[in-house]
Amino acid sequence: MSIRLRLAGLAAAALVLAGAGAYTAYWFHVAGQLRKGVEDFAAARRADGWRLDFAPPATFGFPGTIGLDLGTFGLATPSGLEWRSDRVRLIVPALDPLGPGLDLGSSHQLSLSDGWRGIVTATGANVRLRVDGDGDLHAFTFEAGRPVLEQAGAGPLSAERLAITYEWLNPPDPGHEKPSARFTLEGHAVDMPLPADLPLHRRLEAVRVEGRIMGTIPETAPLSALAAWSNAGGNVELDRLAVEWGALSLEGDGTFAFDPALQPLIATTARIRGWNEIIKRLTEARLMEPGMASAAEMLLAILARPDPQGRPTLTLALTLQDGALYAGQVKLLTLPPLPLIPPGSGAPPS
Numbered sequence: 001m002s003i004r005l006r007l008a009g010l011a012a013a014a015l016v017l018a019g020a021g022a023y024t025a026y027w028f029h030v031a032g033q034l035r036k037g038v039e040d041f042a043a044a045r046r047a048d049g050w051r052l053d054f055a056p057p058a059t060f061g062f063p064g065t066i067g068l069d070l071g072t073f074g075l076a077t078p079s080g081l082e083w084r085s086d087r088v089r090l091i092v093p094a095l096d097p098l099g100p101g102l103d104l105g106s107s108h109q110l111s112l113s114d115g116w117r118g119i120v121t122a123t124g125a126n127v128r129l130r131v132d133g134d135g136d137l138h139a140f141t142f143e144a145g146r147p148v149l150e151q152a153g154a155g156p157l158s159a160e161r162l163a164i165t166y167e168w169l170n171p172p173d174p175g176h177e178k179p180s181a182r183f184t185l186e187g188h189a190v191d192m193p194l195p196a197d198l199p200l201h202r203r204l205e206a207v208r209v210e211g212r213i214m215g216t217i218p219e220t221a222p223l224s225a226l227a228a229w230s231n232a233g234g235n236v237e238l239d240r241l242a243v244e245w246g247a248l249s250l251e252g253d254g255t256f257a258f259d260p261a262l263q264p265l266i267a268t269t270a271r272i273r274g275w276n277e278i279i280k281r282l283t284e285a286r287l288m289e290p291g292m293a294s295a296a297e298m299l300l301a302i303l304a305r306p307d308p309q310g311r312p313t314l315t316l317a318l319t320l321q322d323g324a325l326y327a328g329q330v331k332l333l334t335l336p337p338l339p340l341i342p343p344g345s346g347a348p349p350s
Helices: 003-047 222-231 276-284 290-303
Strands: 051-053 058-060 065-069 073-076 082-085 088-093 101-104 107-111 117-121 124-131 137-145 148-151 154-158 161-168 179-191 203-214 235-245 248-258 264-273 312-321 324-327 330-334
Touching (some): 003 065, 003 088, 154 179, 222 248, 276 290, 290 312
Antiparallel strands (some): 051 073, 073 082, 082 107, 088 101, 107 117, 117 148, 179 203, 203 235, 235 248, 248 264, 264 312
């Protein structure tokens, strides 16, 4: 081998070693900054009255990712919200520092200030974030495999998969005419804890909700922010609502808002198919008289129209107001109120 080739080989090796050394230095620098960011965040939250408990951050992931393992993680806010996880890990892709993520543990304990407590288990749960160059959060995606919620006095609520995406848009003008964020919620194979004597399917095969947050929600305590946003005219535009429930299929769009007591107000136009099976099940369980069932089936068949695929489809205005669900002018059922107490009514504002 000529001297020239040997020199070229040595130069290439030196460049590789220099690049590896530079990348290693970069990795440890970013890991150090990440650890400092976590510690500064925890210190700021504790100064605000939060309680944060986690293990000393341990780095991992070299060379492909920059990670911090926080071990068992717990937090409690001044408003009474508490969350504890058996493991939390912060992960930053080495080549995509604006796309960090959180790998969450498989067991989570939740509690609210009103005394509600629940346990959530999952085979895998993670949050993926998108930040801009200034470090401000732009969007996040949450995914959980086989999540199960268990709470006292009720059966478990579970799903094969749950996914939520949320994206902040450019801040709108004051008011509620422009959207400040958009979101998507998806659930697959959702098993509901319905009463044993209710002869309906307990599984929702699929649920999908797409919408936009109209107006800007203030950055204050949760219930105070919700009340201020609602009082200013804020609402949610439901661009798409789709549910597959046994033979029943529902698609719709509409609006969602809160009344002064922070109870939901919903107005939608729903397109429904496959209602005959529900009428049949209610009749077999003697929750509906056969004569009424026959009349209902006849009336609904008259009102139905074929969709583009030729399937009989019933278009109804579904509304929720004052705790009652209506189809047109007909009251279907009364729902229990949400356990939300508006700020200023004698409870802490969050």
